[in-house]
Amino acid sequence: xxxxxxxxxxxxxxxxxxxxxxxxxxxxxxxxxxxxxxxxxxxxxxxxxxxxxxxxxxxxxxxxxxxxxxxxxxxxxxxxxxxxxxxxxxxxxxxxxxxxxxxxxxxxxxxxxxxxxxxxxxxxxxxxxxxxxxxxxxxxxxxxxxxxxxxxxxxxxxxxxxxxxxxxxxxxxxxxxxxxxxxxxxxxxxxxxxxxxxxxxxxxxxxxxxxxxxxxxxxxxxxxx
Amino acid sequence: xxxxxxxxxxxxxxxxxxxxxxxxxxxxxxxxxxxxxxxxxxxxxxxxxxxxxxxxxxxxxxxxxxxxxxxxxxxxxxxxxxxxxxxxxxxxxxxxxxxxxxxxxxxxxxxxxxxxxxxxxxxxxx
Numbered sequence: 001x002x003x004x005x006x007x008x009x010x011x012x013x014x015x016x017x018x019x020x021x022x023x024x025x026x027x028x029x030x031x032x033x034x035x036x037x038x039x040x041x042x043x044x045x046x047x048x049x050x051x052x053x054x055x056x057x058x059x060x061x062x063x064x065x066x067x068x069x070x071x072x073x074x075x076x077x078x079x080x081x082x083x084x085x086x087x088x089x090x091x092x093x094x095x096x097x098x099x100x101x102x103x104x105x106x107x108x109x110x111x112x113x114x115x116x117x118x119x120x121x122x123x124x125x126x127x128x129x130x131x132x133x134x135x136x137x138x139x140x141x142x143x144x145x146x147x148x149x150x151x152x153x154x155x156x157x158x159x160x161x162x163x164x165x166x167x168x169x170x171x172x173x174x175x176x177x178x179x180x181x182x183x184x185x186x187x188x189x190x191x192x193x194x195x196x197x198x199x200x201x202x203x204x205x206x207x208x209x210x211x212x213x214x215x216x217x218x219x220x221x222x223x224x225x
Numbered sequence: 226x227x228x229x230x231x232x233x234x235x236x237x238x239x240x241x242x243x244x245x246x247x248x249x250x251x252x253x254x255x256x257x258x259x260x261x262x263x264x265x266x267x268x269x270x271x272x273x274x275x276x277x278x279x280x281x282x283x284x285x286x287x288x289x290x291x292x293x294x295x296x297x298x299x300x301x302x303x304x305x306x307x308x309x310x311x312x313x314x315x316x317x318x319x320x321x322x323x324x325x326x327x328x329x330x331x332x333x334x335x336x337x338x339x340x341x342x343x344x345x346x347x348x349x350x351x
Contacts (some may be wrong), residue, residue, distance in 0.1 A: 010334060012331055013234055013235050127263070156260075
């Protein structure tokens with residue numbers, strides 16, 4: 001019996017996604033667009049935080065958002081209330097966004113006229129982790145309603161986050177969330193992450209997050225210039 | 226469950242590689258998958274059967290080598306394995322590790338292939 005021949009491949013499985021994300025990142029940089037990829041479990045408050053964030057940025061900047069959802073356009077409709085450019089990506093049964101889906105969604109937008117692009121990923125705490133979307137920062141939301149050990153349960157995604165936002169601070173006490181423990185758990189699985197505590201509903205704490213975004217945006221403009 | 230997406234990308238990627246390899250049967254696909262990818266090997270193997278069904282890769286076996294999560298400890302100035310994903314700390318000095326050096330691998334290493342005429346010869350009684 002003949003021995004199998006070994007073909008040396010040495011290639012990344014997601015090389016197409018990675019290459020496209022790399023090109024998108026270069027395009028975003030050339031046009032001075034700061035890009036944030038928002039991930040969380042379903043119902044953590046991504047859309048509401050985004051709506052509020054875009055309203056807060058709206059005075060001085062042009063913010064745009066693409067939002068991934070399995071089946072409905074509700075998120076884009078809600079985000080459009082902020083007056084910003086928005087587009088829905090319907091993923092069907094896909095549990096995450098890939099770079100080409102974002103590239104297609106923004107293909108008819110003039111990037112030069114956009115300062116911030118927010119990509120709201122599909123609500124999922126595992127799958128979005130492996131897909132680079134060309135973002136500058138990955139932002140993970142965790143709500144006080146989700147339990148203090150949520151970060152420990154999903155370490156692979158949270159470890160890729162640059163920023164972790166604890167949302168629903170307004171009801172933290174009512175749901176008996178031990179916020180300091182939640183923060184410790186975040187730092188245990190993602191040392192060095194920036195952590196913000198907000199209530200997307202009341203707006204509390206959102207200013208600090210928006211200030212951080214502006215700082216990162218200005219930094220990027222300086223670096224590119 | 227993004228294993229099916231990954232399996233489909235894998236099929237696409239390998240079909241490209243095999244396009245200029247002549248008429249071959251693939252017996253095994255050797256992969257390196259990092260512990261930080263969030264992929265479940267069993268789910269990937271299951272997805273592989275579905276994703277490869279209509280392709281030249283049908284019937285091939287996935288052989289998955291898991292790569293440990295690893296990071297650089299600034300205190301020890303050494304690369305350390307992070308075995309416990311609930312705590313990203315140096316296992317020796319407990320310093321938090323921010324710089325990840327391994328665990329995100331999603332790589333195709335090699336393919337084991339049989340040239341088609343040989344496989345036919347094997348299956349025919351002599």
